[in-house]
Amino acid sequence: MTQHRQQPDSDLLARTTCPYCGVGCGVKAQLVEGRMVDVEGDDQHPANFGRLCVKGSALAETLGDRGRLLQPLVDGRAVDWQVALSETASRIQAIRDEKGNAAIAGYLSGQLLTEDYYVANKLFKGFLGTPHLDTNSRLCMASAVAAYKRSFGADAVPCNYEDLEEAELVVLVGSNLAWNHPVLFQRLRVAKARNPLMRVVVIDPRVTDSCELADLYLGIRPGSDARLFNGLLAWMADKGRLDSLYLQRHTNGFEEALAAAREGESSIEAVAADCDVDTERLETFYYWFASQLHVVTLYSQGVNQSTSGTDKCHTIINCHLAGGKIGLPGAGPFSITGQPNAMGGREVGGLANQLAAHMDYDSPGALERVTRFWSTPSLTPDLPEAPGYKAVELFEAIERGEIQALWIMATNPLVSLPDANRVRTAIERCPLVIVSECMLDTDLVELADIVLPASGWSEKDGTVTNSERRISRQRGMLPPPGEARHDWWIISQVATHLGYSEAFSYAHPAEIFTEHARLSGFENDTQHQRRLFDISALAELDQDGYDALEPIQWPVSVDSPRGTARLFEDGRFATADGRARLWPITPRQPHQTLSSEYPLRLNSGRIRDQWHTMTRTSRAARLMNHRSEPFVEVHEADARHYHLTDRQLARITAATGEMRVRVRISPAQRRGEIFVPIHWTDRLSSAARSGSLFQGVTDPLSGQPESKHGAVAIEPLAMAWEASLIVDEALDIQLGSAVHEASIYWTRIPLEHGVCWQLAGDPFVEQRDWREWLTRMLPVAVGPVAEDISAARLRAAGIENGYLRWWLMVGPIGELPGLGWISQRLEEAAHAQPLTDDQRRRVLAACDDGSANQGPVVCSCHQVGRTAIVEAIRQGDDSVEALGARLACGTQCGSCIPELKSVLEEEKSHANAITADTARAVAVG
Template identity: 60%
Template sequence: MRATTESATPSVKATHCTATTCPYCGVGCGVTLEWEDSESGPRIVSLAGDTRHPANYGRLCVKGSALAETLSPQGRLTHPQVRDAAGVLREVSWDTALDLIATRFSALRETHGAECIAAYLSGQLLTEDYYLANKLFKGFVGTPHLDTNSRLCMASAVVAHKRAFGADAVPCSYEDLESAELVVLVGSNLAWNHPVLFQRLKQARIDNPLLRIVVIDPRVTDSCEIADLYLGVRPGSDARLFNGLLAYMAERGRMDRLYLEAHTQGFDAALKAAKVDDCSLAAIARDCDVDVERLETFYYWFTTQLHVVTLFSQGINQSTSGTDKGNAIINCHLAGGKLGLPGAGPFSITGQPNAMGGREVGGLANQLAAHMDYDTPGARTLVSEFWQAPNLPEGPGHKAVEMFAALGRGEIQALWVMATNPAVSLPDSEAVRSALARCPLVIVSDCVSDSDTLAYADVILPASSWSEKDGTVTNSERRISRQRGLLVPPGEARHDWWQLAEVGKRMGYEQAFSYAGPHAIFREHARLSGYRNATPRAKAGKRMSDELPCVKRLFNISPLAELGRQGYDDLIPIQWPVYRNAQGDLVGTRRLFEDATFNTPNGRARLVPVTPQQPHQQLSDAAPLRLNTGRIRDQWHTMTRTARSARLMNHRAEPYIELHARDAQARKLEDGMLARLLSRDAQGAIRGDYRARVHISSGQRAGEVFIPMHWNDHFASHGRAGALLAGLTDPFSGQPESKHGAVEVIALESEWQATLLLAPELLGSRSAFAAAIEALDGCYWARIPQDTLVRYQLAGGGQPDWQRWCDEQLGISADLWGEDTTHKELRAAGLVEGRLKWWLRVAPSSSREFRQPNVAWLGECFATDQLAPRERRSLLAGRPSGQADAGAMICACHQVGEATIRNAIQAGDTTVESLGARLACGTRCGSCLPELKRIVEEERSHERTDTSLEMA
C-alpha cells in the first residue's frame, strides 16, 4: 500500500510512504518507509515500524530499526560474472550468463540425467521467487534435488505438524499470547531471536497479572527476564521432559478424555512409549538435570490451565531427534485439548522472514507445491497437470546435508545457490567447501560480494535486495504480507524470479515462464492452492469432477487469485486459509482446528509415540564439552546484511565462547582471553578450529559452551560455527544437529594482541588484508566495520617489526609513535595531510591492562579533514583527555555503553525507567531492556554485598 503526501510548499520535495515488511526473523514485522524522489531514483528519508501491521503494531527491534543503514551500494554485486578457463571471474552480459546456464543444464540433463542438477534456496527469497524455482527445477528441469536453508531451522517442526495434524499447519496466532494463561518458551531465546514478539509477550504479562511464563532452556538467557519459572534442562532432554508431562497428565487425570476420544487417535501408544522410562518426578528431574520441585511446578501449571501456548524454536528443531521432540510437545497439547482455543496451542516460531512461504510453495526437497508432497495420493498428478509439467520427479530429492554430500561424491554436477551462504551455515563446513570446489558448475545468485560461497562460483548473478524486490512473505502465524519494492537495483542487478524465468525460457519452456511480474506468479500460486482442493471451503462454489484427483489440504489462498495488479499491490496482511465471507469480503483464519477437524484421512489428530534419544555427537575425553550454537541479538545469519550497519557491530563486536566459570578455571582461562574450540571427526582428526574471546557467564551450565553462528571468513579468521559440527541429521526431517556439538576449549597461544583502525580504503581487498596478516604471523583476527573506519582485533606470535610492517603493508609511515617499555606496549598513528589514516595499539597477550580505545571518538577523528592540535595530542591515548571508557555497547540504538550505565546506576538511577530518562537507553526498540534489567540487578546485588560487609 502506498500513500503520497504532497507538500504545501513548492520548494519542499514531495514525500511518499510505502508499507513493506522486515527481511529478518519470522515475526514478519511491518515497516513503513518515508521517501522522496531524486535524480537517481527514490531516496529513503526515514524508516519506522508500521503501526497498522498486526504482527508488530509499530514495534521494531534494533535490527529492523537499522535497516536503512544497510542499503549502501558499496559491496553490492552489480554485474553478471563468469569464471573463465584460467579461473578468473569476468563480467559478462545477462544474455551470455543465462544462455550458459540454460545450455549447460540441457547438456547435463541429456548426458547424466536431470538428477545431476540441484538448487539450494533460502527463506530470504520472496514467495514468488520460491514458487518459480520449484516450478523450474522440479517441474521442467525434472530434478527432485531442490532444498532450502529452512532445512536447517524448521524442517523438524514441519514433519511434526504433518505427523500430528496431517498438514504443516501452525495452529496459533500472535494474539493467542494475549489470551493465554500460561506461555511456555522451550528452545527459544525469544528476547534475542524474535525481540518484537518478546516485547509483545512482556506487555501481555503486564496487562494480565495472572499470566505465567515458563522458560525451558539450558542457558539463562535474556528471555528469563519475564519468566515466573526457569528450567535449566540438560541439552537434548526435551523429549524426556514432555513425555514425563504426558505421563503426569494421565496419572493425575488431567487429560481431556472427551477431546481425545472424539478427535484424536494414538493416545494409548504415545502414553505407553512415554511410560517405558521411569516416570516418577525424581527420575525425570534427574534425567533432565532440574530441581524436582521446579519440575513439579511446571507440570502442575501446564495440567491445570487450559489456555496454554508452547512456543518452540531451534532449541527443539536442531537435533537428531527434533521431530520427535516437536511431537512430544504436540502430544501434551492434544491430550489436554489445549489447541483450537484462544490462547492455546503448540506454536512453532520460524527463523526466517519467509520460511513459511517456502514451505507453502514446495521449497523443501520432499515437497511439491501448494502444501502437497510426493507421498500424498494424487498430489504429483495434480501438480503436473496444473503446471503442464513434463518432467515432475517420481519422488523426493536430497535434503540439504545429503545434497552437499552427493555434491562431494560427484553425483551432482550443477548447483544453483540463491540468497544463502552454505559455505558458512551448513555443518561440517570444510566438507561443504570441498564439495563446492569440485562441482563442475556452481551458480550463485546474491546481492552482496562478501558471501563466502562466491569463492566457489562459476557463474555469479547479481540479485535485487530488500527495498528493491517486490512480492510476498508469510510469517510464523501464517500471515501473508506484501514486501514492496521501492529502490532501483544497482547496476545490472535483477530480481530472482526474473533470472529463473529467463533460464526456463532459454531451455524451451517459453509459455510456462512468461510472467508480466511477481503479481502474475502470485496469482498462479494462489490458483494452485485451490486447484482440486478437497477441503470444504476450497470446494465451496466450485464443481469438481469425481474422475479427476483431488487432494485435501488446509493451505488455500485461492480467493487471492482473483486480485488484479492493483489488488495485489494493495494487499493487506492476511492469514491463510483465506476465504470470502457471505458479504464477499476476503477473510483470513486466525486460528486453526477450532472445529477439532484435522487434515488426516479420518479427520483425527494423531498422538505420536516418542522414544527420547541422546544427541548423536558424543562427548569424549578429547571433546568433553557440549556445544550449543545460536543467534545473538544484533546480528543475522552470516552477517552479510547486518554487518553493513556500524551500530549493529558494537553489541558483540567479535566472536565469543561463553563458558561457565568452573570450566574456564579448569583450563586456566579468564574473561576476555582468546581461546580455541576444537572438534574432532570419528578418526580423531581436528574437524573444526574456532577462535574467539572467552566470555564467562553464570547463565551457562557447567560442561557446556555457547557460540554465535554468524561470523564468516570475511569477518573473522576462525569464526565459523559450522566448522565444528558434524553433519548428523534427524532421520525424519533431515535437519542437522546444530545444538549438540562436542568440543574442547584451550587457550590460544599468542605473544601479542593489537587493535588496528584503518580508513576503509586501506587494505580494502580481502587478498591485501590476508597478505598483511600473513606477514605478521597472525593467529587470530576479527574485522569490525564502522561508519568511518574498519576496526581489526589481531593476535599473533613472534616479535614483528611494527614500524616496517606499517610502512610496507599500510603504505603510510607513522606520524605518531609511542612505546611504553614498562608495559611493553606500542601505540602509533599514521596521518596524511593532517587526516588520520590508521591507528594502532599493541600489547603483550598476557597484559591485563589492555583496554579498547574510544572507537566512536576515533571515528570522528578519521572523518575530520584536519585534526586540531588537542586531538593530535590525544590520539595515542585513544580517547579525549579525561574522558571515561563507555564500556561494552548495550544500547545499539543510542550507543550507550555498559560502563556509562553502571556509573549512572551508582549515581542514583536505579531503575530501567530512570536510566532511560537520563541516557535514553532502552527507549527506542526495547531490545536492550533485558540486559539493562540484568545490569541494574547486578549493581543492586553489589550494593547489598558491600553493605553487608560494612555491617560485618
C-alpha cells in the same frame, strides 16, 4: 530484455515488511529524493503494531551500492546478462544431456520471496525434472514441519501472535525469544504487565535474556526435552488432568503415546534426574501446565535442531492434544519460524520432499494434478516421481559426484551447514556452481563458476509469510543497483534460454503470485481430500490489487475470504479421518557423544543484533557494538579447569574443525557446556564458522541437522601480542590478505567510516619492528608514536594531509578504548574535515581530554555503554525506567531491557557486598 523494476518516487512513505526473522514486522520506510533515510515500525501491521527491534530500525543504514554485486560474472569475468544467461542455460543443459536430470540441484533460502521460490520450484521440479531442490529452512524448521504434518495432517501452525497475549501460561522451550524474536518478546512483556495472573516458564539449558520474564526457569540437560514432555504426559494421566472428551472425539493414538511415555521409570523424581532439574520446580511446571486450559508452548531451534527434533516436537504436541489445549484463544503448540519466508517457501514446495502448494509426492493424485496445472499448449512438465535429497544429503551427493550442477540462491551453506569444511570441499569439486547473490565479498562467490547479481531488500517486490501464517507484501521502493535483477526474473530468463519461455513468461510478480494462488485452490475440495493451505480467494488479484494487498492469514478461500486467525477451532484436522494423531515417542540422546578427547557439549545460536551471516547487519556499524567479535560463553568453573580467563582468546576443536574466539565467562552456562554464535564467516574472522564444529548428522524423519549438541574441547590460544588496527575504507581495501597472514587470530569489525581489525599473533613482539610493518602494510607514513617496549605496548597513528587514515594500538585487549572517537575522526576525514591541533594532540589517547570510555555497548538503538549505565546506577537510578529517563537506553526497541536489569542486579549485589564488608570491618574494629 526487460524486467519489472520499481522506480522510486522522490519523496514517499512506503509500507513494507522487515527481511529478518519470522515475526514478519511491518515497516514504514521514508524516502527523500529517491534515498531511504529512515525506517520505523508500521503501527497498522498486526504482527508488530509499530514495534521494531534494533535490526529492523537500522535497515536504512544497511543499504547502498558499496560491496554489492553489480554485474554478472562467468569464470571470474564480468559479462552482460545475455552472456550470463546463455552460459548458465547451456552449461546446465550439457550436464543434463550427459548425466541426466537428477545431476542438477538447487539450494534456496528463506530470504527469497514467495514469488522467487515459486518460480525456482517450478523450474527445477517441473521442467528440469530434478527432485533435488531444498532450502536452508531445512536447518531451522524441518522438524517442526514433520511433526505438524504427522500430527495434524498439514504443515499448519495452529496459533497466532494474539494467543501469546491471551494465554494464561506461556512456555518457551529452546527459544531465546528476547534476542531472536524481540518484538514478540515485547508483546509478551506488555501482556504480562496487563495480566498479573499470566505465568511464563522458560525451559532452556542456558539462562538467556528471555528468563527476565520467567516465573519459573528449568535449566534442563541438553537433549532431554522429549523426556521432560513425556513425563508431563504421564503426570497429566496419573493426576486425572486429561481432556478425555477431546481425546475421544478428535484424536487417535493416545494409548500408544501414553504407554511410550510411561516406559521405564516415569516418576517425577526420575524425570527430574534425567533432565537434571529440581524435582519441586519440575512438578510446579507440570501442575501449571495441567491446570490451565489456555497454554501456548512456543518452541524453536533448541527443540528442532536435533537428531530427534521431530520426536521432541511430537511430545509437545501430544501434551497439548491430551489436554485439549489447541484451537482456542491463548492455546496451542506454536513453532516460531527463524527466517522471514521459511513458511512461504514451504507453501510453494521449496523442500525436497514437497511438490507444490502443500502437495507431497505421496499425496494422492498430486503428481498428475501439478503436471496438468503447469502444462501449457506446447509444454508438459517432467516432474520427478520421488523426493530428492534434503540439505545435508544434497551436499554429500555433490561430494560423491552424483550431482554435477548446483544453483545456490540467497544463502551461504559454507557457513550455515554442519561439517562446514567438508561442505566447502564438496562445492569446490562440483563441476558447475551457480550463485545468485546480492553481495560481492562472501565466502561462496569465490567458489562460483557463474555469479548472478540479485536484488535485495528495498528493491525486491513480492510477498512473505510469517510464523502465524500471515502473508505480507515486501515492496520494492528502490531500483536495483547496477545490473542486479530480481531472482524471479533471473530464473525465468534462464528457463526461457532452456526453451521453456511459454511456462515462464512473467512480466510482474503479481502474475506469479496469482498463479501460486490458483494452484493452491486447484482441485482442492472434499472430492480430492481438501488441503488446508488454500489462498485461492486471492487468485483474481490484478496488479493494483496485488500492490495494495494488506496482511492476511491463510487459509484465504471462498469459505474464509478475509483469512483465518486460528486453526482447528472445530476440532477437525487435515488428516484423512479429520482426527489429530498422538505419536508414541521414546526419547533419544544426542548423536554427537562426548568423550575424553571432546568432553564439552557445544550449543550454538543467534545473538541479539546480528542476522545469519551478517552480509546485511554488518553494514550497520551500531549493530556491531554489542558483540563485535566471535566469542564463546563458558561457565566460571570450566574456565578455571581449562585455564581460561575472561576476554582471553581460545581455540575450540572438534572432530570436524576448529574455531578461534574470545572467551566470555558467563553464569548463564551450565557446567560442561559452552555456547558460540553462528554468524561469523571467513570474510569476517580467521576461524569462526560454528558449522565447522558440528557433525553432519540429521533427524531421520525431517533431515534437520543436529546443530545444538556438538562435542568439543577448548584450550587457551596463547598469543604474545594483540593489536587493534583501525583504518579508513580506502586503506581497508588495500590490506587484503596481508593482515590475515600476519596474524593467527583476526576479526574484521566494520565501523561507520572505516574498519577495526582485531589482531593477535605468535611471540615476535620483541623482534617485530612495528614501524617497518606499518610502512610495508599501509601506504601512509607513520605519524605520532607512543611505545613502551618493556611492556609490549605501542600506540601509533597515520595522518596524511591533516586527515587521520589509520590508528594502531598494540597491547592487552582489555585496554582498548571506545572506538567512537576514532570513528568520528574518520567520518570527518571522509567529509574533508582535517584534524584540529587539539585532536592531533589527543589522537593517540583516542578520546577528548577528560572523557571516559563508555564501555561495551548495551543499548544499540541509542549507543549507550555499560560504563555510563553503571555510573547512572551509582548515582541513584535504580530501575530500568530511571535509566531510560537519564540515558534513553531501553526506550526504543526494548531488546536491551533484560541486560539493563542484569546490570542493575549486579550493581545491587556489588553494593550489598560492599555494605556487608563495611559492617564486618566495623564489627572487627
